[in-house]
Amino acid sequence: MASFEPVTSVVRALTVLRIVNDLDFASIKQIHKLSKLHRSTVLRMLETLMHEGYVTRDEQSGMYRPTGKTLLLSRGFDEKRQLSQLASPTMLAFRERIGWPSDLAILDGHEMMIVETSREYNIMAINHQAGVRAPLLLTSLGRAYLAFCTPAKQEKLLATLAASSRSVNAAARNDPAGVQKMLEDVRQKGYAIPDPDFNSSSSSGSGLITGFSVPVFCGGEVFASLSTSFLISAMSLEKGVETLLPALKETADTLSELISKNYG
Numbered sequence: 001m002a003s004f005e006p007v008t009s010v011v012r013a014l015t016v017l018r019i020v021n022d023l024d025f026a027s028i029k030q031i032h033k034l035s036k037l038h039r040s041t042v043l044r045m046l047e048t049l050m051h052e053g054y055v056t057r058d059e060q061s062g063m064y065r066p067t068g069k070t071l072l073l074s075r076g077f078d079e080k081r082q083l084s085q086l087a088s089p090t091m092l093a094f095r096e097r098i099g100w101p102s103d104l105a106i107l108d109g110h111e112m113m114i115v116e117t118s119r120e121y122n123i124m125a126i127n128h129q130a131g132v133r134a135p136l137l138l139t140s141l142g143r144a145y146l147a148f149c150t151p152a153k154q155e156k157l158l159a160t161l162a163a164s165s166r167s168v169n170a171a172a173r174n175d176p177a178g179v180q181k182m183l184e185d186v187r188q189k190g191y192a193i194p195d196p197d198f199n200s201s202s203s204s205g206s207g208l209i210t211g212f213s214v215p216v217f218c219g220g221e222v223f224a225s226l227s228t229s230f231l232i233s234a235m236s237l238e239k240g241v242e243t244l245l246p247a248l249k250e251t252a253d254t255l256s257e258l259i260s261k262n263y264g
Contacts, residue, residue, distance in 0.1 A: 009045075012035075012037060012041060012045050013045045013048060013049060015035050015037070015045075016031055016035060016037070016042060016045040016046060016049065017045075017049055017054060017055065017066070017070070019031050019034050019035055020046075020049075020055055020064050020065065020066050021066045021070060024065055024066070025058070025061070025063040025064070025065050026063060026064050026065070027062070027063055027064070028042050028043060028046070028064075031046075031064075046064055052069075053067060053069045054066065054067055054069050054070050055067060080106070080113075080115045082263065083104075083106070083115050083116070083224075083259070083263055084104075084115050084116040086258055086259065086262055086263060087104050087115075087116045087255055087258070087259075088116055088118075090251060090254050090255055090258065091104065091116060091117075091118040091251070091255075092118050093251075094118070094228075094247065094248070094251040095118040097247060098228070098244055098247050100228050100229060100230045100244065101117065101118045101119040101228070101229060102117070102118050102226055102227060102228045102229075102248070102251070103116070103117045103118075103119070103141065103226070103227045103229070104116045104117070104216070104224055104225075104226050104255070105134060105141040105145070105224060105225050105226075105227070106223065106224045107145060107224075108133065110136065110157060110160050110161060110164070111133040111134060111135060111136060111142070112133065112134040112135075112136065112139065112141045112142045112145060112225065113132070113133050113134075114132045114133075114134070114141075115224075119229075135168035135169070135198075136157065136161060136169075137161065137168065137169060137171050137172060137179065137195070138168055138194065138195040138198040139194050139195075139198070139213075140191075140192040140193050140194045140211060140212050140213035140225075140227055141192075141213045141225045141227050142192075142225075143182065143183070143186055143192035143193075143194075143213070144186065144191065144192040144213035144214055144215050144225035144226075144227075145215065145222055145224070145225045146158075146183060147183040147184075147186035147187050147192060147215070148186075148187065148215040148217075148222040149222055150221060154183070158172050158176070158179065161173075162176065168198075190214065190245075190249070191212050191213065191214045191241065191245060191248075191249075192212060192213050192214075192225075193210075193211075193212045193237060193241075194210070194211070194212075208231060208232060208233070209229050209230070209231060209232065210229065210230065210232050210237045210240065211227050211228050211229030211230060211237075211240065212227065212228065212237070212240065212241055212245070212248075213225045213226060213227035213228075214226055214227075214245075214248055214249055214252045215252065216252045216255050216256050216259065217256045217260075218256060218259045218260050218263070219260060223256070223259060224255075224259075226248065226251065226252045226255060227248075228240075228244055228248050230244075
């Protein structure tokens with residue numbers, strides 16, 4: 001949940017930019033109709049976007065169109081899409097091998113973000129689609145990444161989490177020693193499991209699904225984390241680790257090699 005109410009002018013400017021981008025050539029009348037904004041507001045947003053270089057006006061037709069600068073806004077998305085396309089075949093092969101799906105997530109800000117998943121649209125897809133964010137301290141994806149960070153990076157991330165007021169980061173504020181113990185356990189075992197309470201919450205599938213994660217490395221440093229998930233009714237977490245961990249680690253090693261050679 002956002003800490004503040006959305007800034008109305010920013011929302012309006014983004015709405016106008018999206019419409020111009022969708023239409024390629026757009027008139028004030030078209031933008032007004034699609035955005036439901038007053039014409040004077042549309043004009044003010046367009047002039048602001050022109051000032052910042054994202055929109056230009058054709059002098060002959062009076063129509064507005066996006067500039068090449070808008071491509072800069074998709075740079076991060078394109079990088080993530082490249083990673084998704086790179087990882088997808090390996091993750092699908094893993095699913096065919098073990099019969100359960102996997103998720104690949106990278107650090108985005110101070111959370112993990114799923115960039116690729118081999119889940120089909122069913123109960124296993126609950127809250128695990130590409131683009132979904134996962135808390136660092138409560139999910140196996142977050143824990144696997146955080147545990148294998150360099151000490152300096154881990155310290156910086158934990159300090160940021162401790163300064164946050166979000167409930168998902170409470171352990172960093174209230175029990176830093178417990179967090180360090182948990183991370184050391186992850187490093188020793190080589191894999192991470194989710195927080196039991198968080199995993200049984202409605203936001204994570206109402207306790208129907210469990211799983212675990214391992215780190216994915218690039219250039220000797222942790223780059224992402226890879227998880228596999230399965231129905232608790234099919235097997236316990238302990239049995240899942242015993243059965244699936246070797247294959248998950250092997251897949252993570254394959255992804256590490258692919259990413260090191262081809263990504264970026």
